[in-house]
Amino acid sequence: MFPFAQSTSSTYPVLSVYLNKGPALGAQLTDVLKPIKELEFDRAQEMSLRADIEKISNLRLEREIAPAIGIFSCEGEGWFHVERLHRSVPDFATTGHRPYLRPVRTLPRNTRTKVAVVESRSAALWLMEAGRIEKIDDIVVDETVKKNYGGWQGYAERKAQSRSDELMHRHYRDTAEELFTLHQRQPFDYIIVGGHRTDTHEFVESLHPYLRSHVAGEFVIDPHTMTGTAVLEKASTLEAAAERDRRIALVGSIMDASGSTGKAALGISDLVDATNLKAVQNLLVVTDSPRVPGAICDECTWISLTGGECQGCGAEMRSVCDVVDEVIEAVIRDRGTVEGIGADTPLDAHGVGGLLRFALS
Numbered sequence: 001m002f003p004f005a006q007s008t009s010s011t012y013p014v015l016s017v018y019l020n021k022g023p024a025l026g027a028q029l030t031d032v033l034k035p036i037k038e039l040e041f042d043r044a045q046e047m048s049l050r051a052d053i054e055k056i057s058n059l060r061l062e063r064e065i066a067p068a069i070g071i072f073s074c075e076g077e078g079w080f081h082v083e084r085l086h087r088s089v090p091d092f093a094t095t096g097h098r099p100y101l102r103p104v105r106t107l108p109r110n111t112r113t114k115v116a117v118v119e120s121r122s123a124a125l126w127l128m129e130a131g132r133i134e135k136i137d138d139i140v141v142d143e144t145v146k147k148n149y150g151g152w153q154g155y156a157e158r159k160a161q162s163r164s165d166e167l168m169h170r171h172y173r174d175t176a177e178e179l180f181t182l183h184q185r186q187p188f189d190y191i192i193v194g195g196h197r198t199d200t201h202e203f204v205e206s207l208h209p210y211l212r213s214h215v216a217g218e219f220v221i222d223p224h225t226m227t228g229t230a231v232l233e234k235a236s237t238l239e240a241a242a243e244r245d246r247r248i249a250l251v252g253s254i255m256d257a258s259g260s261t262g263k264a265a266l267g268i269s270d271l272v273d274a275t276n277l278k279a280v281q282n283l284l285v286v287t288d289s290p291r292v293p294g295a296i297c298d299e300c301t302w303i304s305l306t307g308g309e310c311q312g313c314g315a316e317m318r319s320v321c322d323v324v325d326e327v328i329e330a331v332i333r334d335r336g337t338v339e340g341i342g343a344d345t346p347l348d349a350h351g352v353g354g355l356l357r358f359a360l361s
């Protein structure tokens with residue numbers, strides 16, 4: 001995901017800077033770099049850091065259109081990387097042996113949602129992503145019901161009605177099939193269905209259970225007068241609710257495991273212990289939870305909240321501004337997953353939580 005994530009330097013400071021797009025980016029940059037300029041290094045390190053600061057100051061930041069950017073620079077090693085972020089993050093700068101990645105690793109995930117606005121004879125498919133919506137297909141059924149009411153009126157009407165229902169069900173099957181093909185080509189997180197209430201119900205009922213399990217909700221809209229803006233507004237409200245439910249379920253599974261099997265850790269102290277034992281499978285980080293200073297051992301990667309001598313190998317540990325960042329990188333290295341989570345769940349009290357591969361005691 002981040003090609004520079006593995007870049008470390010034991011010789012020169014690696015400078016990481018996060019900036020939100022604001023009206024005075026120059027002043028923001030001056031503010032975040034102030035404590036960095038006061039750090040003390042040896043001559044070669046200072047030269048490298050000064051060159052990093054100069055490079056960043058020369059960026060044409062006012063031309064940036066992303067909500068925020070992360071800049072990672074180490075002149076001594078010859079790296080310079082700018083990462084555009086899809087959400088704002090607090091302004092921050094730090095130096096270390098590698099890029100500080102917690103803000104990018106814990107951004108809310110970018111969801112992809114298919115919106116199908118259905119009627120018995122037509123469907124419009126939309127793709128909603130990163131706060132935008134775009135129509136990707138219009139499906140219209142070739143209507144060939146012959147209105148031939150010769151003979152017994154009641155019988156002919158029933159026959160026409162059954163033909164009409166058959167066409168509708170085939171249309172829903174075809175639309176579902178197209179959704180499935182699109183999903184195979186590029187998976188999406190949710191399906192949201194709009195239209196008149198009876199049509200959306202019928203359509204959702206006709207979906208294969210696999211696709212139906214992706215349905216995040218239905219909304220009422222008139223397909224003949226709908227606008228992209230109206231579809232976006234209704235669908236994104238349903239998507240936000242589904243994302244919130246998913247987050248609450250994730251946190252719930254950690255809370256439940258914590259109380260029953262013990263295969264969970266809550267709070268940074270337990271997470272550090274679990275990470276040192278390579279036990280963390282799924283890590284959740286409350287995005288805005290505070291940084292926690294601590295230390296890491298460069299010899300054996302042991303993480304500690306206190307520092308001093310490494311409990312793993314006895315080497316002298318190196319101080320870091322945030323052990324949450326070290327836990328995140330270690331979990332990723334040990335093939336676990338990491339997700340940032342907004343501040344509206346029982347995890348707020350703990351800052352971090354994780355599902356474990358095995359109980360710690």
Ligand SMILES: [Zn+2]
Nearest residue numbers: 297300310313
């Ligand atoms: Zn060690």
